[in-house]
Amino acid sequence: MRIGVLTAGGDCPGLNAVIRSVVHRALTGYGDEVIGFEDGFKGLLDGYFRPLDLNAVSGILARGGTILGSARLERARLREAAENCAELQRRYGIDVLIPIGGEGTLTAARMLSDAGMPVVGVPKTIDNDISATDRTFGFDTAVMVATEAIDRLKTTAESHQRVMVVEVMGRHAGWIALESGMAGGAHGICLPERPFQVDDLVKMVEERFARGKKFAVVCVAEGAHPAEGSMEYRKGEIDQYGHERFQGIGTRLAKELEKRLGKEARPVILGHVQRGGTPTAYDRVLATRFGWHAVEAAHRGDFGRMTALRGTSITMAPLADATTRLKTVPEDRMLEAESVF
Numbered sequence: 156m157r158i159g160v161l162t163a164g165g166d167c168p169g170l171n172a173v174i175r176s177v178v179h180r181a182l183t184g185y186g187d188e189v190i191g192f193e194d195g196f197k198g199l200l201d202g203y204f205r206p207l208d209l210n211a212v213s214g215i216l217a218r219g220g221t222i223l224g225s226a227r228l229e230r231a232r233l234r235e236a237a238e239n240c241a242e243l244q245r246r247y248g249i250d251v252l253i254p255i256g257g258e259g260t261l262t263a264a265r266m267l268s269d270a271g272m273p274v275v276g277v278p279k280t281i282d283n284d285i286s287a288t289d290r291t292f293g294f295d296t297a298v299m300v301a302t303e304a305i306d307r308l309k310t311t312a313e314s315h316q317r318v319m320v321v322e323v324m325g326r327h328a329g330w331i332a333l334e335s336g337m338a339g340g341a342h343g344i345c346l347p348e349r350p351f352q353v354d355d356l357v358k359m360v361e362e363r364f365a366r367g368k369k370f371a372v373v374c375v376a377e378g379a380h381p382a383e384g385s386m387e388y389r390k391g392e393i394d395q396y397g398h399e400r401f402q403g404i405g406t407r408l409a410k411e412l413e414k415r416l417g418k419e420a421r422p423v424i425l426g427h428v429q430r431g432g433t434p435t436a437y438d439r440v441l442a443t444r445f446g447w448h449a450v451e452a453a454h455r456g457d458f459g460r461m462t463a464l465r466g467t468s469i470t471m472a473p474l475a476d477a478t479t480r481l482k483t484v485p486e487d488r489m490l491e492a493e494s495v496f
């Protein structure tokens with residue numbers, strides 16, 4: 156069998172672990188050939204690829220990013236790929252394509268699959284917002300980075316009697332904010348799923364100062380919005396990939412809290428630090444298991460589906476289940492952390 160693999164969309168710790176695992180299982184388990192397309196679907200469309208053997212993936216397990224490069228692709232070019240998928244499959248002689256990516260990539264994978272390409276998807280995203288899998292690799296690493304940041308910010312906040320507003324990633328789903336906020340003991344957590352009241356945050360900080368705790372940390376997801384009338388904040392425009400251009404909620408909220416509280420507040424935008432660097436052991440294991448199961452699925456002819464974690468087992472889920480609805484933070488998870496909302 157000849158397998159094509161690519162990584163697309165925003166990168167994420169653990170991508171290299173999947174690539175390595177696919178190559179190991181395919182080569183040593185089945186005697187397959189693997190080629191890697193560069194820069195996601197661009198490589199597939201424009202003919203940039205290279206063979207992947209055991210040496211090519213040696214030493215990459217713990218490395219962040221992706222050795223294949225990654226890119227987002229405009230809808231029009233994805234349609235081009237779907238329309239030409241039979242020709243593309245012939246051109247590279249591949250029996251299956253394994254795209255590793257988030258919601259956008261899996262939607263593209265579904266388009267190719269619907270057009271007749273044999274596809275086995277592997278879900279990834281630090282945001283953990285893909286339905287049909289309990290977890291995506293990269294999330295654990297991002298939560299660890301954000302938690303460490305909160306821990307560190309607490310000590311400097313306390314020294315200076317300040318409010319720190321930590322902005323973490325999460326466009327539509329607040330999983331990173333929720334879990335790093337809980338793990339780091341943030342005093343306020345703001346998620347995209349529930350508009351927040353600035354008054355509640357002001358009250359929380361005032362109460363803390365009144366009982367002698369003269370600092371506070373608020374963890375806010377980049378996609379969180381204040382409740383209507385709670386603070387002046389306009390939603391950003393939509394870019395060419397269908398993403399809202401964020402207006403910097405962390406910075407805006409810190410300014411607003413400083414104004415209302417009359418105390419110093421500082422924004423800290425963690426940004427791509429959450430996506431870079433070495434994956435945690437958890438993410439390396441999950442990514443490795445996904446890679447192994449993707450090759451097994453390819454050999455079973457289990458196309459149009461993606462690897463998924465259910466409980467502690469890896470199963471296969473239809474690409475359609477992963478791409479029709481985002482997995483956002485449910486009400487019961489918010490309730491568990493309600494005292495800090």
Ligand code: F6P
Binds near residue numbers: 282326377
């Ligand atoms: O989808 C993952 C993600 O990390 C989002 O949380 C974030 O909004 C986005 O990617 C940023 O991506 P980029 O700056 O690479 O376009």
